[in-house]
Amino acid sequence: MDAVVKKFVPQVPHQPGVERPSQAEVEAAVRTLIRWTGDNPEREGLLDTPKRVAKAYREMFGGYDMDPVEDLGRTFEETAGYDGIVIVKDIDFHSHCEHHMVPIIGKAHVGYLPDGKVVGLSKIIRVVEIFARRLQTQETMTAQIASTIQNVLKPRGVAVLIEAEHMCIAMRGIRKQGSTTLTSSFTGAFEDSPEEQARFMAMVRNGGK
Numbered sequence: 001m002d003a004v005v006k007k008f009v010p011q012v013p014h015q016p017g018v019e020r021p022s023q024a025e026v027e028a029a030v031r032t033l034i035r036w037t038g039d040n041p042e043r044e045g046l047l048d049t050p051k052r053v054a055k056a057y058r059e060m061f062g063g064y065d066m067d068p069v070e071d072l073g074r075t076f077e078e079t080a081g082y083d084g085i086v087i088v089k090d091i092d093f094h095s096h097c098e099h100h101m102v103p104i105i106g107k108a109h110v111g112y113l114p115d116g117k118v119v120g121l122s123k124i125i126r127v128v129e130i131f132a133r134r135l136q137t138q139e140t141m142t143a144q145i146a147s148t149i150q151n152v153l154k155p156r157g158v159a160v161l162i163e164a165e166h167m168c169i170a171m172r173g174i175r176k177q178g179s180t181t182l183t184s185s186f187t188g189a190f191e192d193s194p195e196e197q198a199r200f201m202a203m204v205r206n207g208g209k
């Protein structure tokens with residue numbers, strides 16, 4: 001995990017060298033997929049579907065047009081000296097697996113140890129959203145959230161735990177419902193300290209009780 005975190009460079013909105021197709025090209029591609037299912041794209045109920053799918057894709061994959069660095073740039077230093085752990089837990093997300101382009105549905109838990117400044121809590125949620133709204137593996141998404149917060153906010157450490165169900169496992173292939181995949185990424189003080197990791201995990205599990 002460490003190697004992934006160190007290699008990651010916050011991504012520019014579009015992948016370099018990728019040019020977006022035209023609306024007509026996307027709609028034609030959706031008509032092709034409809035024919036691949038065995039249905040008829042010319043029947044009435046499917047006539048507007050290519051347009052709807054193109055619009056839905058722009059929304060579900062809107063993370064390529066968003067920059068997490070911007071959101072994390074707005075910080076506050078007036079915290080009355082608070083330097084304890086901050087955790088935003090149970091952040092629901094929907095992503096899509098990069099292998100099958102079907103949903104990954106889960107929750108992210110993100111914690112950090114401030115170093116003189118904190119960030120708006122909604123910005124942590126936005127970072128999760130931005131990486132979720134891209135084609136992903138769960139491991140990559142976990143590492144991207146941790147390393148982006150570490151690199152931009154520069155706290156003493158970041159902890160990310162993601163638990164998710166992959167529809168490519170539930171709906172097709174092995175067709176196993178209800179399995180949950182857990183991934184975690186730790187940077188800074190969390191990376192070096194099993195006690196800090198355990199404290200994060202306990203607070204996520206028990207809400208700090």
Ligand SMILES: Nc1nc2c(ncn2[C@@H]2O[C@H](COP(=O)(O)OP(=O)(O)OP(=O)(O)O)[C@@H](O)[C@H]2O)c(=O)[nH]1
Nearest residue numbers: 097098099100136137138139166168169172173174
């Ligand atoms: N590591 C990892 N694997 C994932 C993730 N999402 C899906 N996968 C797996 O990616 C693998 C792709 O395997 P392949 O053998 O290339 O593709 P496939 O023939 O469709 O595989 P099956 O799903 O086993 O039918 C599968 O084992 C999926 O379960 C993820 O987020 N992380």
Ligand SMILES: [Zn+2]
Nearest residue numbers: 097099100168
């Ligand atoms: Zn998949």
